[in-house]
Amino acid sequence: MSVTPEAPVSVPIADLENDDLLGAFPEGRRLVGTRCADCGQTMIGDRVVCSACVSRDVSRVPLPATGVLYSFTRLHLKGEAVRAVGYVDLDDNVRTLADLREDSIPLRPDVPVELGFDGDDWFFTPATGA
Amino acid sequence: MAEDAFVISASMIPFGKYRSSSYVGLAVSPLIDALQRAGVQKSDVDAVYVGHSYGGMMTGQRITKEIGLGTVPTVNVDNACSSGATAVHEAATAIAQGLIDVAVVIGVEKLTQFGGGTLPLSPEDREVRQGIVMPAVYAMRATRYLYENDATVEDLALVSVKARRHGALNPFAQFRKEVTVEEVLAARPVADPLTLLMCCPTGDGAAVVVLASERARNRLGAGKSARVAASVLHSGQVAEGYRDMTKPEITYQSVRDAYAEAGIEPWDLDMIEFHDAFSIAELVYYEAFGLTEKQSAVSLLRDGRTTFGGDVVVNPSGGLLAKGHPVGASGVAQVAEAFWQVTGQAGARQIPDARWAATHVTGGGTAGLDHGACTVHIFEAA
Numbered sequence: 001m002s003v004t005p006e007a008p009v010s011v012p013i014a015d016l017e018n019d020d021l022l023g024a025f026p027e028g029r030r031l032v033g034t035r036c037a038d039c040g041q042t043m044i045g046d047r048v049v050c051s052a053c054v055s056r057d058v059s060r061v062p063l064p065a066t067g068v069l070y071s072f073t074r075l076h077l078k079g080e081a082v083r084a085v086g087y088v089d090l091d092d093n094v095r096t097l098a099d100l101r102e103d104s105i106p107l108r109p110d111v112p113v114e115l116g117f118d119g120d121d122w123f124f125t126p127a128t129g130a
Numbered sequence: 131m132a133e134d135a136f137v138i139s140a141s142m143i144p145f146g147k148y149r150s151s152s153y154v155g156l157a158v159s160p161l162i163d164a165l166q167r168a169g170v171q172k173s174d175v176d177a178v179y180v181g182h183s184y185g186g187m188m189t190g191q192r193i194t195k196e197i198g199l200g201t202v203p204t205v206n207v208d209n210a211c212s213s214g215a216t217a218v219h220e221a222a223t224a225i226a227q228g229l230i231d232v233a234v235v236i237g238v239e240k241l242t243q244f245g246g247g248t249l250p251l252s253p254e255d256r257e258v259r260q261g262i263v264m265p266a267v268y269a270m271r272a273t274r275y276l277y278e279n280d281a282t283v284e285d286l287a288l289v290s291v292k293a294r295r296h297g298a299l300n301p302f303a304q305f306r307k308e309v310t311v312e313e314v315l316a317a318r319p320v321a322d323p324l325t326l327l328m329c330c331p332t333g334d335g336a337a338v339v340v341l342a343s344e345r346a347r348n349r350l351g352a353g354k355s356a357r358v359a360a361s362v363l364h365s366g367q368v369a370e371g372y373r374d375m376t377k378p379e380i381t382y383q384s385v386r387d388a389y390a391e392a393g394i395e396p397w398d399l400d401m402i403e404f405h406d407a408f409s410i411a412e413l414v415y416y417e418a419f420g421l422t423e424k425q426s427a428v429s430l431l432r433d434g435r436t437t438f439g440g441d442v443v444v445n446p447s448g449g450l451l452a453k454g455h456p457v458g459a460s461g462v463a464q465v466a467e468a469f470w471q472v473t474g475q476a477g478a479r480q481i482p483d484a485r486w487a488a489t490h491v492t493g494g495g496t497a498g499l500d501h502g503a504c505t506v507h508i509f510e511a512a
Contacts, residue, residue: 019256043370045256051368051498071277071375073269074322078247085266093371097257097497109277 013048021045021096022122023062029117030062033094042092064091065115066127072100072107088113088124099123134344135225135361136512138352139168140466142337145304145454147242153185157193157238157336164338165234169350172197176230178204179221181213181237182458184250193236208458211405212363212493213237214337215461215505221341222361222507231346237462238336246332249457249495257497264495265329268408269321271375275410276323278376281428283323287314289409290327290451292437297448299479302463304333304454328409328451335456337463354473356487357512360391366499373500380499381418381492384506388488389420392508396420399442399508400481401471403464404490406449415490416444438481446471446479457493461505464489472511485511 021044023032035042036050037057044063049056072086084100084107100107101116105126113124141163148156165172178199180190190204209216214237221233244250248263255262272286291311297303309327317325347355364384389395396419404419406412416427421442430436436444447453447467450460468487470476476484487509494502 019259021256021260041370051370070372071270071274073266073273073324074319075263075266075269076319076321077263083261085261085270087270087375089372095369095371095373097260097262109274 015048018046023060025062027062029122030065031090031096031115031122033061033063033092034058035061042094044094044096063094063096067091067113067124069100069107069109069111069113069124070095071109086124101125132226133228135222135341135358136344136347136352136355137339137358137465137469137509138342138347138350138355139164139340140338140469141167142302142463142466143335144302145333145335145456145459145463148240148334149242151240151334153182153189153238153240154193154196156240156334157236157338158196160336160338161193161234161236162197164340168340168342168352170232170340172199174232174346174350175199175202175234176232177202177221177224178234178236179207179217180204181207181209181215181217181235181461182239183208183210183213184239184241184243185458189238190236193238209503210493211407211455211457212461212491212503212505213458215464215489215491215507216363216503218339218341218462218465218507219361219363219505222358225341225343231343233341235339235341235462236336237459239456239458240334241332241456242334251495255495255497258495262495265321265324265408267495268410269324271414272323272408272410275376275413279428280426281413283315284311285413285428285431286323286328286409287311288431289406289412290314292431293406293445293449293451296437296446296479297452300448300453301477303448303452304331305448305452324408324410330407330450330455333454333456335454335459335463337459337466339462339465339469355512356469356472356509358507359394359510360388360506360508362387362391362506364504366494366496366502368498370498375500376414378414378418378492378500380501380504381415381490384504385419385490388506388508392510394486394508397441399486399488400484401443401446401468402488402490403445403447403449403467405492406445406451407455409451412444419488438479443481446476446481461489461491464491465507468507468509472509
């Protein structure tokens with residue numbers, strides 16, 4: 001007679017415990033990503049399961065500090081300062097929403113951008129020489 | 131579809147700001163009117179489907195109990211802006227499968243409860259915590275679209291001008307005043323390049339349609355109807371990396387499936403109500419609906435091929451930009467417009483001999499997805 005195994009207990013994921021997108025790594029402060037050991041997909045943030053192959057064999061990795069601006073807008077919300085935000089396609093094909101800053105090089109789609117810091121705040125800005 | 135489903139009546143209140151009405155207050159009148167116009171008694175109703183996003187627990191039952199419409203299943207549906215259309219899809223599917231004969235679909239939303247500003251999104255979403263709002267999503271789509279295509283901000287304004295011109299003809303529209311390209315461009319900036327007049331307004335609304343099987347339609351002696359030729363619902367698929375925001379895959383999939391189900395080609399359509407929450411969406415969706423094979427999106431618009439007198443009237447109601455966009459109500463209101471057009475009840479905005487009508491509504495701002503949900507329906511005069 002075969003024995004039916006007891007139903008396994010699923011456990012909740014503590015995804016609110018560490019939802020900071022910025023992390024400390026040996027190479028310095030970087031956006032936090034997650035890489036799947038089984039299929040190699042890289043994803044934004046601290047994740048516990050791969051959205052491509054559903055593997056749980058994933059690890060926390062630093063994301064590249066450089067990428068290309070896909071698109072952007074300047075938001076004019078009532079009672080707030082004008083704020084530039086955009087989607088940055090990082091060099092490992094992870095897209096992240098980001099605050100943007102510009103100095104001499106104007107924001108435009110496809111401009112190379114790099115990660116910058118202002119205290120605990122992070123942003124992307126057109127890369128020097130872009 | 132296995133069995134045909136038909137829209138046999140539609141009612142709605144004009145979209146607008148009704149601060150002294152609750153969800154119940156918004157929806158009960160069109161509910162009573164839609165039942166009466168269909169010649170449907172409470173005892174004829176097999177199921178009720180209610181689309182809303184912010185109505186709270188038991189919104190549907192709170193509405194139906196006011197007229198003593200109980201006992202039968204009431205299903206509350208949340209798919210953000212696609213909630214109402216998803217409710218229509220559930221009703222049409224249940225009829226097509228032969229499970230029920232008569233369904234009431236209610237779409238209702240009260241956005242004035244939030245006191246203005248952008249649509250509240252789930253704070254559980256990573257990008258929402260980073261400060262994303264819906265105008266920013268569409269503005270980024272617009273920035274990229276203008277970068278890749280031979281289109282200008284004047285074209286974005288022209289979409290709003292057309293929407294307002296259509297809305298001026300529609301007694302159900304929140305905005306009935308026409309605007310000029312200059313006025314649209316000079317309006318307050320919201321999210322560059324989008325100005326306030328390129329964004330759908332905040333408002334309240336309710337729309338109700340009654341769907342019936344062929345059996346029930348004959349038994350009830352319903353008059354002119356709209357046959358549901360296609361009813362399609364897709365969910366978004368996550369992209370962790372690159373996504374082409376100017377070619378929203380969820381709409382392409384839904385439109386492809388809807389044309390296949392209905393057995394028609396894009397230019398067979400007499401009208402389309404689609405999700406013009408922000409003016410850029412109209413240009414993007416011309417292409418998704420297969421209208422740009424021979425002519426670019428902006429030239430379709432500039433040449434007047436998508437307005438009254440053109441080849442396919444896009445958003446004859448004024449669309450979300452002029453008619454308004456109380457999110458859960460919009461999908462049902464689009465179906466009401468399609469029903470009125472193919473049954474000749476659209477008054478000053480009637481498209482002559484309208485036979486084929488499509489409706490399209492997407493829903494949701496969620497990180498990694500183009501949209502959370504997309505619903506496309508195609509109707510034929512019957």
